[in-house]
Amino acid sequence: MLIGTCENCGSSEVTLTLVRRVYIVPESWDSVGSETVMDEIEEWCNSCTSNYPFVLVEADQV
Numbered sequence: 001m002l003i004g005t006c007e008n009c010g011s012s013e014v015t016l017t018l019v020r021r022v023y024i025v026p027e028s029w030d031s032v033g034s035e036t037v038m039d040e041i042e043e044w045c046n047s048c049t050s051n052y053p054f055v056l057v058e059a060d061q062v
């Protein structure tokens, strides 16, 4: 298990999950929605992974 500082909110000594951030653009009257997955791998705490969209990074992909 990975313990350290969350790269999203800055909380220290938290359990970290390796993620790729996902930016979601909601659908609107003049455009279709989209989802963009970032290339950069970040380490997030549990609170961030429950509040923000992300894609889980498997250990063997790092």
Ligand SMILES: [Zn+2]
Pocket (backbone or CB within 6 Å): 006, 007, 008, 009, 010, 011, 044, 045, 046, 047, 048
């Ligand atoms: Zn966090």
